[in-house]
Amino acid sequence: MGEIIDINGPIVTVRLERVRNGDQVKIGRIGLVGEVIGLDGDRAVVQVYESTEGARPGEAAESLGHPLSVELGPGLMGNIFDGVQRPLPELLKISGDQIGRGIEVPSLNRETSWRFEADSSLSMGDRLTGGAVIGTVQETEIIKHHILVPPDISGEIVEHGASGEYTVDDVIARVKSDDGHIHDLRLFHRWPVRTPRPYEGRNHAAVPLITGQRVLDTFFPILKGGKGAVPGPFGAGKTMVQQQIARWANADIVIYVGCGERGNELVDILESFPELTDPHTGRSLMERTLLVANTSNMPVVAREASIYVGVTIAEYYRDQGYDVVMVADSTSRWAEALREVSGRLGQMPVEEGYPAYLASRLSAFYERAGRVETLRGNLGSVTLIGAVSPPGGDFSEPVTSHTKEIVPTFWALSKELADARHYPAVDWLDSFSGYVDTAAHWWSREVDPTWAARRAQALAVLSQADDLSRIVNLVGPEALSPTQRWVLEGAALIKEGVLQQSAIDEVDSYASPRKQFLLLDIALCIYDEGHKLIELGVPVEQISRLPSMARFRRLKSVYTSEQADDIDAFNRQVKKDIDELRVEYGAPREAEA
Amino acid sequence: MREKEFRMAAAARGALLYMKGVRGVALGDRVVVRDQSGRRRSGQVIRTSNEVVLVQVFEGTEGLDLDQTWAGFLEKPFELSLSPEILGRVFSGTGAPRDDRPPIISTLKRNVNGAPVNPAARTYPKEFIQTGISTIDGLNSLVRGQKLPIFSGSGLPHNRLAAQIVRQAKLLSQEADFSVVFAAMGVSYTDARFFEEEFESSGVLRNVVMFINLADDPPMERLLLPRAALTAAEYLAYELDQHVLVVLTDMTNYAEALREVATAKGDVPARKGYPGYLYSDLAELYERAGRIHERHGSITMMPVLSMPSDDITHPIPDLTGYITEGQIVLSRELQSQGIYPPVNVPPSLSRLMKDGIGADFTREDHPRVAAQLYAAYARSLEARNLASIIGAEELSERDRRYLEFAEGFEKRFVGQGEDEDRSIIETLEIAWELLSGLPPEALNRVTEEDLQKYHQWGRARDPEETATAGDAGVNGD
Structure with a gap:
């Protein structure tokens, strides 16, 4: 037993012997929990996950003997946890609308019983290693939960439960490790959140994650097992982009970490996801979603922990062989929590008050993404997508600039685009993806061989148009040749007909890869044909006034992804329109029309 | 309650008082500091150990004689006494009456x-x-339980706008019990008086609770004031089932007080001297808005803040924007053209709009009309920019139409009278009138059906009509 010496906001100094750095500590009469972040002789510095109001020097402190860990087992899916994995619905039952302090609740419900199907190929005396599967539980309609041997345990089976109904706490098997120690295996195990879960080896990520968002999938793709960031000033639509990914991504599991963000946004997910169906499985989205919520008004230290809690759960499902996407909104709030703690510890700040270890912590976090060969021998992946909230929209600030060096996919959101209600406001000049070549193989195989060329052409038109509009802003449109003016029209067509995608438009909220490609292809067909018409002397205005031009801009919200054939049919209509114009100007009809 | 007083002040710096040798004091406890003349000040414990207790004194430590300063630790945090009687009353930041009536x-x-x-x-x-204001209802709709701040600047009519919203705000469906919590931090006497008169003349004074800290009142009290005000709001909303509108003005003064204490404490500054925890601190206040399951009341919040040098990237508006569900930004440019309310449309936003409008709530075309107005106005501003370079005569016909659209939009849609209470249908009608000046093929945010139903392309329009009658400022070109 130790005692509290000093209380400075969430940082509490205690006198406590034989405590290890990183261990959890319970302090005071209220029973607040925190973790040791520094040791000095018999004094330990503890960051406390809850408000320390009312705590006094002299009150007791005791070590819990283990670092911050999460419970991993059935009952995670569809749940909502706080930053230290306490289930919020349970807290609601215990302490009402507001979160009380010092409440201990197990992360996984101890009463719920699950139907466990034991792996029939296992028998007494078999050798099990960490990460092996001993059976399954159907967690939700679509998620089969593989019960894993904890990664740090291996040995010989000495007891082996049959299939049946079990609670997470029931022992379902026992293994004897080489040192003779007998380990109880339950439906769940614990794992410390700051230690990445082990795997057999890394596997090169090779398949794009399809989010159904054209500007993301087609222009700046991310792979399953990749790392991405969404930086943007407030109001640029970061949360919308993240929610769209959580909604539509073709991953098996989505973990949404609301880290220091708005309470109502999480409620939006909580209320809307059960109603939405996953386009890939046809089931409710909530069946494959887990929320970790530490809203901005919740204690700041738990915010720091929340992204580790999220990523550890993500790794756990990866180890079962699933493709997991974790979105963290926002990593800036996590970095600020780091800053707040370091500031209270009196550590020397380097940039904008952030501690010197910001960059290494960030890169270590993102490194937990990846596609791996799991310990059980199959493939799984964790894709990490972090929102970044740069103060004042300044991308040169520390969190954004460090993140930019770490992630291969960078979706930069622009205030100007958002102000013009061009959503998603992903800026095509500042964004990048290092995965384009790998993604191109998939697109070429699955959708169309010309994907890479079409994508490159569209980006070239957009960037050319940006240069030209600078000229227009200086000297006016009269200075441009008809060809140049057509470039501007072409870019507008790509922006309005392809890039812009409304999250609230039921028809267009999700676009299949085929729909994405067809829209891009039509825009570029019109663009290419337009150039030919201009050579024939057709005025730009006359082409722009073609009814199919206006119809193309609305096409995305007329046909759903299932109606891709109709989009293709529209393409023929466009060609016909253009061909008529061509004939009008004395050129022969094109044979294919 | 331990009514023991200690006379062990070791140091006083700014608003901070360091007490030595007081053991076992709880963090956050309320302190009464009594000086040599018997004057009482209130304070709060912000750091505690058995050696030193740090007390933040809301009235400041000026004039304290350390040897004759007594500190009484009340063994309880700052609390607000609550009863239905608080309606119609005026309090200070610490919850003491300011209206010469009993506590x-x-x-x-x-x-x-x-x-x-x-x-x-x-x-x-x-x-x-x-709210009866087109730029808010039409483009940045407010919903019950939202926190929607007004980003303003010195000399802009944010107070008038806030007062108009308080006056006109109503639900389309039903009338319910409502009340207003007005929290003023560091405002001038004139501003406080303006609101009081507004509440009085619109007859809502009986439903208003005011917490007032004037510009010459102790600045540290501003840290406590919004917390007291929100505690009152939570009581009204969740225990008396009222729909509460909280007006917090001016958040910039609040943040400055926070910076003052942080600097005195020696906290590591993040940007512009503001502490790294400014975000979390503001969030603690703003996130108290909202709706709760099975509670009938709600808290809708409208913080007002003046952007230092009109800079929206300044930490106060910036961090506020990251927490609140949108923002209404006022523009000095529109103000100088005599347009009231001078709402700068492009940077204004309401994040909760998408689920509160449309067929079941306002009208089916509302979401698309809003998107179309935004897009068309953005395009118009480009045209205007171009016109300033090459002259309006050189513009294409399409661009000239956009130029006209911008003009009409600012004068007729944005501009309205201070007493003009437009219904959402009126707002949408004005919107379609303006959009009818643009050719249908330029409008791709609305559907074909919307165009058929509401768009009147080719209808002759008299430019003289575009000036709104009744708004004095508009005709002054």
């Missing part, structure tokens, strides 16, 4: 810091509030 006596006392609302207890805000 509230009640057994119900609440810690002003509150506790974080469990996200699982929240209900998503969806009920459209009609």
Whole structure:
């Protein structure tokens, strides 16, 4: 037993012997929990996950003997946890609308019983290693939960439960490790959140994650097992982009970490996801979603922990062989929590008050993404997508600039685009993806061989148009040749007909890869044909006034992804329109029309 | 209650008082500091150990003689006494009456810091509030339980706008019990008086609770004031089932007070000297808005803040924007053209709009009309920019139409009278009138059906008509 010496906001100094750095500590009469972040002789510095109001020097402190860990087992899916994995619905039952302090609740419900199907190929005396599967539980309609041997345990089976109904706490098997120690295996195990879960080896990520968002999938793709960031000033639509990914991504599991963000946004997910169906499985989205919520008004230290809690759960499902996407909104709030703690510890700040270890912590976090060969021998992946909230929209600030060096996919959101209600406001000049070549193989195989060329052409038109509009802003449109003016029209067509995608438009909220490609292809067909018409002397205005031009801009919200054939049919209509114009100007009809 | 007083002040710096040798004091406890002349000041413990206790004194430590300073530790946090009697009353930041009437006596006392609302207890805000102001209702709709700040600058009519919203705000469906909590931090006497008269003349004074800290009142009290005000709001909303509109003005003064204390404490500054925890601190206040399951009341919040040098990237508006559900930005340019309310449309936003409007709430075309107005106005501003370079005569016909659209939009849609209470249908009608000046093929945010139903392309329009009658400022070109 130790005692509290000093209380400075969430940082509490205690006198406590034989405590290890990183261990959890319970302090005071209220029973607040925190973790040791520094040791000095018999004094330990503890960051406390809850408000320390009312705590006094002299009150007791005791070590819990283990670092911050999460419970991993059935009952995670569809749940909502706080930053230290306490289930919020349970807290609601215990302490009402507001979160009380010092409440201990197990992360996984101890009463719920699950139907466990034991792996029939296992028998007494078999050798099990960490990460092996001993059976399954159907967690939700679509998620089969593989019960894993904890990664740090291996040995010989000495007891082996049959299939049946079990609670997470029931022992379902026992293994004897080489040192003779007998380990109880339950439906769940614990794992410390700051230690990445082990795997057999890394596997090169090779398949794009399809989010159904054209500007993301087609222009700046991310792979399953990749790392991405969404930086943007407030109001640029970061949360919308993240929610769209959580909604539509073709991953098996989505973990949404609301880290220091708005309470109502999480409620939006909580209320809307059960109603939405996953386009890939046809089931409710909530069946494959887990929320970790530490809203901005919740204690700041738990915010720091929340992204580790999220990523550890993500790794756990990866180890079962699933493709997991974790979105963290926002990593800036996590970095600020780091800053707040370091500031209270009196550590020397380097940039904008952030501690010197910001960059290494960030890169270590993102490194937990990846596609791996799991310990059980199959493939799984964790894709990490972090929102970044740069103060004042300044991308040169520390969190954004460090993140930019770490992630291969960078979706930069622009205030100007958002102000013009061009959503998603992903800026095509500042964004990048290092995965384009790998993604191109998939697109070429699955959708169309010309994907890479079409994508490159569209980006070239957009960037050319940006240069030209600078000229227009200086000297006016009269200075441009008809060809140049057509470039501007072409870019507008790509922006309005392809890039812009409304999250609230039921028809267009999700676009299949085929729909994405067809829209891009039509825009570029019109663009290419337009150039030919201009050579024939057709005025730009006359082409722009073609009814199919206006119809193309609305096409995305007329046909759903299932109606891709109709989009293709529209393409023929466009060609016909253009061909008529061509004939009008004395050129022969094109044979294919 | 331990009524023991200690006379062990070791140091006083700014608003901070360092007490030595007081053991076992709880963090956050309320302190009464009495000086040589018998004057009492209130304070709060912000850091505690057995050696030193750090007390933040809300009235400041000026004039304290350390040897003759007594500190009494009340063994309880800052609490606000609550009863239905608070309606119609005026309090200071610490909850003391400011209206020469007796203090509230009640057994119900609440810690002003509150506790974080469990996200699982929240209900998503969806009920459209009609404010009668086109730029808000039409483009940045406010819903019950939302926090929507006004970003303003010195000399801009944010107070008039806030007062107009308080006056006109109503739900389309039903009338329910409503009340207003008005929290003024560091405002001038004139501004405070303006609101009081507004509440009086619109007859809502009986439903208003005011917490007032004037510009010459102790600045540290501003740190406590919004917390006290929100505690009152939570009581009204969740225990008396009222729909509460909280007006917090001016958040910039609040943040400055926070910076003052942080600097005195020696906290590591992040940007512009503001402490790294400014975000979390503001969030503690703003996140107290909202709706809660199975509670009939709600808290809708309208913080007003003046952007230092009109800079929206300044930490105060910037961090506020990251927490609140949108923002209404006022523009000096529109103000100088005599347009009231001078709402700068492009940077203004309401994040909760999408679920509170449309067929079931306002009208089916509303979401698309809003998007179309935004897009068309953005395009118009480009045209205007171009016109300033090459002259309006050189513009294409399409661009000239856009130029006209911008003009009409600012004068007729944005501009309206201070007493003009437009219904959402009126707002949408003005919108379509303006959009009818643009050719249908330029409008791709609305559907074909919308165009057929509402768009009147080719209808002759008299430019003279575009000036709104009744708004004095508009005709002054």
